[in-house]
Amino acid sequence: MNPNFLQTPIAYLKGVGPNRAETLQSELGILVYQDLLNLFPNRYIDKTQYYKVNQLQKSSADVQVIGKIVHIKTVEQKRGKRLVAKFIDDTGEMELVWFRGQKWIRDNLQLNMPYVIFGKCNWFNGVFSMPHPEMELLKDHEQGLRIAMQPIYPSTEKLINKGITNRVISKLLQQLFEEIKGNFLETLSDGIRNDLKLVSRLEAFLNIHFPKNQEALAKAQFRLKFEELFYLQMQLIAKNMLHKQRIKGFNFDQVGEHFNDFYSNKIPFELTNAQKRVLKEIRSDLGSNAQMNRLLQGDVGSGKTIVAVMTMLLAIDNGYQACLIAPTEILANQHFNGISELLEGTGVTSKLLTGSVKKSERKPIHEQLENGELHILIGTHAVLEDKVKFKNLGLGIIDEQHRFGVAQRSKIWHKNEIPPHILVMTATPIPRTLAMSLYGDLDISVIDELPPGRKPIKTVHRYDTNRLKVFQFIRDEIKKGRQVYIVYPLIQESEALDYKDLMDGYESIARDFPVPEFQISIVHGQMKPADKDYEMERFVKGETQIMVATTVIEVGVNVPNASVMIIESAERFGLSQLHQLRGRVGRGADQSFCILMTSHKLSTEAKTRLETMVRTNDGFEIAEVDLKLRGPGDIMGTQQSGMLNLKIADIVKDNAILKTARYYASLLLRSDPRLENPENLTIRHTYAQLVKYKNIWNYIS
Ligand code: ADP
Ligand code: MG
Numbered sequence: 001m002n003p004n005f006l007q008t009p010i011a012y013l014k015g016v017g018p019n020r021a022e023t024l025q026s027e028l029g030i031l032v033y034q035d036l037l038n039l040f041p042n043r044y045i046d047k048t049q050y051y052k053v054n055q056l057q058k059s060s061a062d063v064q065v066i067g068k069i070v071h072i073k074t075v076e077q078k079r080g081k082r083l084v085a086k087f088i089d090d091t092g093e094m095e096l097v098w099f100r101g102q103k104w105i106r107d108n109l110q111l112n113m114p115y116v117i118f119g120k121c122n123w124f125n126g127v128f129s130m131p132h133p134e135m136e137l138l139k140d141h142e143q144g145l146r147i148a149m150q151p152i153y154p155s156t157e158k159l160i161n162k163g164i165t166n167r168v169i170s171k172l173l174q175q176l177f178e179e180i181k182g183n184f185l186e187t188l189s190d191g192i193r194n195d196l197k198l199v200s201r202l203e204a205f206l207n208i209h210f211p212k213n214q215e216a217l218a219k220a221q222f223r224l225k226f227e228e229l230f231y232l233q234m235q236l237i238a239k240n241m242l243h244k245q246r247i248k249g250f251n252f253d254q255v256g257e258h259f260n261d262f263y264s265n266k267i268p269f270e271l272t273n274a275q276k277r278v279l280k281e282i283r284s285d286l287g288s289n290a291q292m293n294r295l296l297q298g299d300v301g302s303g304k305t306i307v308a309v310m311t312m313l314l315a316i317d318n319g320y321q322a323c324l325i326a327p328t329e330i331l332a333n334q335h336f337n338g339i340s341e342l343l344e345g346t347g348v349t350s351k352l353l354t355g356s357v358k359k360s361e362r363k364p365i366h367e368q369l370e371n372g373e374l375h376i377l378i379g380t381h382a383v384l385e386d387k388v389k390f391k392n393l394g395l396g397i398i399d400e401q402h403r404f405g406v407a408q409r410s411k412i413w414h415k416n417e418i419p420p421h422i423l424v425m426t427a428t429p430i431p432r433t434l435a436m437s438l439y440g441d442l443d444i445s446v447i448d449e450l451p452p453g454r455k456p457i458k459t460v461h462r463y464d465t466n467r468l469k470v471f472q473f474i475r476d477e478i479k480k481g482r483q484v485y486i487v488y489p490l491i492q493e494s495e496a497l498d499y500k501d502l503m504d505g506y507e508s509i510a511r512d513f514p515v516p517e518f519q520i521s522i523v524h525g526q527m528k529p530a531d532k533d534y535e536m537e538r539f540v541k542g543e544t545q546i547m548v549a550t551t552v553i554e555v556g557v558n559v560p561n562a563s564v565m566i567i568e569s570a571e572r573f574g575l576s577q578l579h580q581l582r583g584r585v586g587r588g589a590d591q592s593f594c595i596l597m598t599s600h601k602l603s604t605e606a607k608t609r610l611e612t613m614v615r616t617n618d619g620f621e622i623a624e625v626d627l628k629l630r631g632p633g634d635i636m637g638t639q640q641s642g643m644l645n646l647k648i649a650d651i652v653k654d655n656a657i658l659k660t661a662r663y664y665a666s667l668l669l670r671s672d673p674r675l676e677n678p679e680n681l682t683i684r685h686t687y688a689q690l691v692k693y694k695n696i697w698n699y700i701s
Helices: 017-028 033-037 102-108 138-143 157-161 166-180 190-196 201-209 214-246 257-266 273-286 304-317 329-342 359-371 406-413 432-438 464-479 492-512 529-540 575-582 604-615 619-630 655-671 678-692
Strands: 043-046 062-077 080-089 092-098 115-120 122-124 127-131 134-137 149-152 293-298 321-325 350-353 376-379 393-399 421-426 443-447 458-463 483-487 520-523 546-549 562-567 593-598
Touching (some): 033 166, 080 102, 115 127, 115 138, 134 138, 166 201, 190 655, 201 214, 214 655, 273 293, 273 304, 293 304, 321 406, 329 350, 329 529, 393 406, 458 604, 464 562, 464 593, 529 546, 562 575, 575 604, 575 619, 593 604
Parallel strands (some): 092 127, 293 421, 293 443, 321 393, 350 376, 458 593, 483 546, 483 562, 520 546, 562 593
Antiparallel strands (some): 062 115, 080 092, 115 134, 122 127
């Protein structure tokens, strides 16, 4: 077959023509033959079964019956006429009913001829009736390309109005297969096909559109899903490899004084195995001559900060500067305080730059950055401003990636002629395979182990009606010397309302926990940064026992003595947010608790979220549930990734296939990066076609 055959405009297919072509294009995006092949059914109706009339059930499932029409009549009713036919087989009788198109039916239906009818069956007034059945003469049914499992294609009102019904689409596909005459080009290598026992491409497409049975359909789906994900992964991995070849990075080949001194003398604990492994991965990037672009995933409290610090020391040992940016001032402050403490007496200099740093203080920071006196700059977005210039920035670290976009990453890139190494840290775990696809151009490290000695946080769900008991519990914990967070939702659209909730809550808490016995801090989005910091500081120092806050404390804040997290209106939070909030406790030696407060009115989805939180502390497991509940579309960053344009595979349900595809793609590209091996010719050719005809493979971004 001419390889361009499938690029033939759809109007040329027999049965299409210019009018239908236009509708197919506007409604389904079908421009060429290939697009029609790639119009995958949403679902299938199993027509492998034929029912007898006496087997019909009072449910309204789709059924297929063989029989004949013996009588047909028009019935007048108040709301118009309907056409009723008496349909019989050797076991009984039923009615077929039409409200629309009655004349056509009357003129075309043949009495006493065996038909196969198909449709939803209702039990009405003591008889079974089927409105608007699909009908086909038994002899045609037996001759036609038998569609035992009927595919149901995506449809729109306009398609139906223009007569392009499901059946017409099947017919067009039938025509297409006739024109192709079985000459399907294979797109995968024999090696992969044999390994995975994949059916041929022809067999796959035939059984997607005209499945013989469930098993053939399953094999066809597997083959096509694999193929789609395989080429997506090929694209992502190739991009990553190309990036490494093209983008030279600073070579940090020294492990010097600062790193070694810190590791042997200053580090306050033994690194976990996961932390060691991740550091090794980072060091190998830094010494590879290519720019590092690495995503570090680790659950809340898994100890990403120390990894960041040690990576910065490597930069400094090699004569470069480093910066670390965080999404909020509170978090930047906390990083700055923690890191300065860790680096005390090491001779490494660090400064803080946030929006609220005074102009007069900025000047010396700018100067020291430009003359190289300052080693480390920690801050918020302020660090990314153009006026902030480094002498030689060798490393940029971004904490909590989900708050930043790709744009921020690229800003750091451009702080130097040779882009600095980049480490992105996120505590919102996303399932690994999804991460690999979303951040295809990033390498991924995972800290999958918590520091030793942590007690798992106990999580419970309580209704508002139990508030008194919850308050008593808080009192008991405070008596033991613990501190407590009480968090209120803050959702942008209803900020005023949320603020009122927070203030009402605060007042009632202040009543129940009166001064001087209890001291309360409050932090919310409408406060000045300086006031926030002041309140936060009081809590960090232990001067206050209760912190009432909106979600500004969500990320990063570290107060080990705080052991109770109360989340108000917990049903209004998303899973990853709940998990983040819970991560604020469980940082010390004491048993910690998370109490999810809700009203009695809960949606099914909210219930699932709460149950998940109560069941597990594992961020990756929570991420999986979150992904299932919300779908990939809502997960930050998926929009740009092209993952939503998948035609047949489903990123959530086909996770296992995705893993397999990723494995084969990376194996292939590692052994034969230019696809020069004759065995891989098919793949090379297909890949080139994909890039050429982007319109049909729009998942290639
Ligand atoms: P996150 O990954 O959420 O940013 P942090 O880096 O803030 O976590 O670490 C959480 C807490 O665990 C900090 O108090 C930190 O000092 C401590 N920590 C980190 N690594 C270890 C370790 N290997 N052993 C003991 N404590 C550790
Ligand atoms: Mg952190």
